[in-house]
Amino acid sequence: MKMLFSAIAVVALSSFAMAALDISKLPAAVQKTIKEETKNATNVKVSKETEAGKTVYEVESKVNGHGRDLMVDATGAVLSVEEEVSLDAIPAAAKAAIEKMAMGGKIGKVETLTKGKVVTYEAVITKKGKKTSEVMVNADGSEAK
Numbered sequence: 518m519k520m521l522f523s524a525i526a527v528v529a530l531s532s533f534a535m536a537a538l539d540i541s542k543l544p545a546a547v548q549k550t551i552k553e554e555t556k557n558a559t560n561v562k563v564s565k566e567t568e569a570g571k572t573v574y575e576v577e578s579k580v581n582g583h584g585r586d587l588m589v590d591a592t593g594a595v596l597s598v599e600e601e602v603s604l605d606a607i608p609a610a611a612k613a614a615i616e617k618m619a620m621g622g623k624i625g626k627v628e629t630l631t632k633g634k635v636v637t638y639e640a641v642i643t644k645k646g647k648k649t650s651e652v653m654v655n656a657d658g659s660e661a662k
Contacts, residue, residue: 537562543574546593551576554587554595584628598631604640610658611638618642618652637661 540548540563551574555561558578566573573596576587583601590596604612604627615624615638622644630637630653638661639653653661 538565538574544591544593547574547589547591550589550593550595551587554589554598557581558585596632598629599639600629600631602627602629607638608656608658611654611656614654614658614660615640615642615652618650618654622649 540551540561543551543563551561551563555576555578558580561576561578563577564575566575572591574589574591576589578585578587580600584599585601586599588596604615604624607615607627607629615627619640619642622642625641625643625648627638627640630639637653637655639651641648642650642652655661
């Protein structure tokens with residue numbers, strides 16, 4: 518019985534942590550950034566997280582049917598943008614590197630990750646029907662860290 522209660526409590530707390538926030542209750546600078554960054558987006562959901570002791574807001578949205586996620590700090594600054602793209606939309610060297618890493622597997626979701634002025638490219642690779650890895654490369658095809 519005690520174990521069942523513990524399991525229910527964990528599920529309830531996990532659901533609470535994932536609950537979407539009301540944008541109108543966020544700091545004004547954060548509201549402004551979210552409104553500007555999601556003006557053409559649908560399915561906008563915001564959650565609050567703590568990273569390295571600082572409050573950040575994760576904004577999940579869809580733009581033209583593709584996922585577009587942002588991380589925004591408490592001052593309204595955009596920390597990162599992760600956007601789903603097609604493999605053909607990324608630089609040729611990055612595409613070639615991802616295809617080489619996926620040899621014998623299938624390339625799934627491809628995303629650009631922008632942090633400041635640095636853009637990297639991520640892809641999920643599935644082999645034998647199971648997600649085996651997520652790879653990240655730079656525009657020149659070198660492995661990103």
